Amino acid sequence: MRHTAELDKDRTFAAKLGDRGLFPHLAPLVYVNHAGISPPSRPVRLAMIALLDDYAARGAAAFPAWFAQRARLREKLGRLIGAAADDIALVQSTTRGLTDIALCFPWRPRDRVIVFEGEFPANVTPWQRAAAMFDLEVVFLPLGGFADGSGSGLARLEDELRRGARLVAVSAVQFQTGLRMPLAAIGALCRAHGAELCVDAVQAVGATPVDVEAAGVDYLACGGHKWLMGLEGTGFLYIRRERLPALRPAVAGWLSHEDGVSFLLQGPGKLRYDRPIRQRADFVEGGNLNAAGFAGLEAAVDLILQIGVERIHEHANRFLDPLEEALRERGWESLRAADPSLRGCALGVRPPGGASVVELHRELTQLGIACAIPDGVLRFSPHWPNALDEWEQVLLSTDEALSRVRKG
Incomplete structure (x- = not known):
């Protein structure tokens, strides 16, 4: 039986904005924690397997190629x-x-x-x-x-x-x-x-x-x-x-x-x-x-490099813009810069009413939203695989998580 890496070694993978098809193992409903740890794509996994297979087959003779x-x-x-x-x-x-x-x-x-x-x-x-x-x-x-x-x-x-x-x-x-x-x-x-x-x-x-x-x-x-x-x-x-x-x-x-x-x-x-x-x-x-x-x-x-960093930056902020606006309307405090030129690709927010971000994070994780809480700030950080309409699911899940936390 041929190894998966061997079968795909000559394949060219195409990255598309808003398409997580190269992440078939990714479990969360929406993954917005790229500012924490990004999940490896299929090409990343296969490249590593290809190296291991090469060393397994040739030992030290594989070194020059790598x-x-x-x-x-x-x-x-x-x-x-x-x-x-x-x-x-x-x-x-x-x-x-x-x-x-x-x-x-x-x-x-x-x-x-x-x-x-x-x-x-x-x-x-x-x-x-x-x-x-x-x-x-x-x-x-x-x-x-x-x-x-x-x-x-x-x-x-x-x-x-x-x-x-x-x-x-x-x-x-x-x-x-x-x-x-x-x-x-x-x-x-x-x-x-x-x-x-x-x-x-x-x-x-x-x-x-x-x-x-x-x-x-x-x-x-x-x-x-x-x-x-x-x-x-x-x-x-x-x-x-x-x-x-x-x-x-x-x-x-x-x-x-x-x-x-x-x-x-x-x-x-x-x-x-x-x-x-x-x-x-x-x-x-x-x-x-x-x-x-x-x-x-x-x-x-x-x-x-296929997509281009400028396009990725624009894509991530198009994801975050409506999410930030909707959360503000619900009383959340946004820590995002007002000037678009001063924005990276993450949105940090604080919940209304002093709700516990630790409890919110726990509920969001259970609802399938992967995010982070650095020093008490709830942070959403999308990347190129995130579909632009996923922000709506993040908002719905955030509403539900806050409701659960308030009910205790």
Whole structure:
């Protein structure tokens, strides 16, 4: 009997907006938790099985083909953010990428790092640990003044930059509210005041447009299991080429060297410990990678590139617009930015009457609505497979869930 992956290995899969046909195993009635963890599509699953089958059949002889696959993946990830393949490294998560920068950055004692209150901890903890190791100061700024169009958030950031800072760390999209941060304006302020910009892009890349050149981003880290629709344990790190010479290779491993594997392939006398560390972003790839996960990630990225991130962003917001309006009419508080240019692809809301979001989430799960409750905010996050009329089911189920919670 032939394996499913073997039967489908030459098949091209087509992604269509609003069609979840490539997710035959997906159980919830409506899946709107892509800001949490995306379910793997059939192409993702088959790509991973194909890698496993190849290694099962050929062992080490399979390595060159999948090494080349990861080179293709870097190029495709670069396309998603306007970067070259050589500026992309594959890492296991957003946290890993941010930690690599925090450990390798050329800090000086008493340098200041600016972060924001309300950020996901992955974009705070690495800077706190770097502060403890390198005698830095971490400065927290509120997120207020970014979503309301007042400009006060940028003004507050500029005031702090005038006091001196080496680096600003910010998320491209905030995880609770879906607020799309004005990266280009932040990047311009950083350049004007001699600071570098590091972006946690896990809530953006794959569904919200990001352009590292246009925004002047110096470093960007992104996990693969949310809007990229791959699996946990995959991600990537972008490093602006001009920043590489100053970085200290504190996280380098045996695969970070130039010609690091030559002693395994070219006969005797090649084993050395003095080979230079690569002057490319992938110097952080110090050891073996999650080969199966990255095979799956390429399949997921291929689907996103087929559709286009701009179209996905528009589609998700067309889903959320009527849902937000209907929930507001029912007394829910929306945390979504009024300005469409400041929106990612998630809607965060708070229920009327102080209803428990934990209980609401439990009821919604039972009703077949997959969503999330980050820090007490009920969050709906659709992606390209969600049909536009599914918002009506989300609304009906939310009404029912609230009714059940109120009845106790």
